[in-house]
Amino acid sequence: MSTSIQVRHSLQAIEQSMRELALWQLTPPEAEAFASTEPFCIDSMLAEEWLQWVLLPRMHALLDANAPLPTRFAITPYFEEALKDRQPSCLPLLVLLQRLDSLLNIEL
Numbered sequence: 001m002s003t004s005i006q007v008r009h010s011l012q013a014i015e016q017s018m019r020e021l022a023l024w025q026l027t028p029p030e031a032e033a034f035a036s037t038e039p040f041c042i043d044s045m046l047a048e049e050w051l052q053w054v055l056l057p058r059m060h061a062l063l064d065a066n067a068p069l070p071t072r073f074a075i076t077p078y079f080e081e082a083l084k085d086r087q088p089s090c091l092p093l094l095v096l097l098q099r100l101d102s103l104l105n106i107e108l
Contacts, residue, residue, distance in 0.1 A: 017093045023048040047082035073104035
């Protein structure tokens, strides 16, 4: 199975896990939140908001455009910290994020 297909499956599993954990939101953050220049929009979004409204759409856009995927990728440490108060319930999501990190963290 190609890396692109594996990444797409991984993104779908992350979305499903977020839905199961009641982290999925129906309304996006305010437009100003997207203008953040901080990593993960940490100053304007919750971790799960950034994941849903920034990372997942951008990754799907890259896949849809057959564009190169990132090769140095590590989001799990941020989410381990951001979701530490919700563990162990968020452990399934963290496992999926680690899988995505592993798929994309490729030394060239």
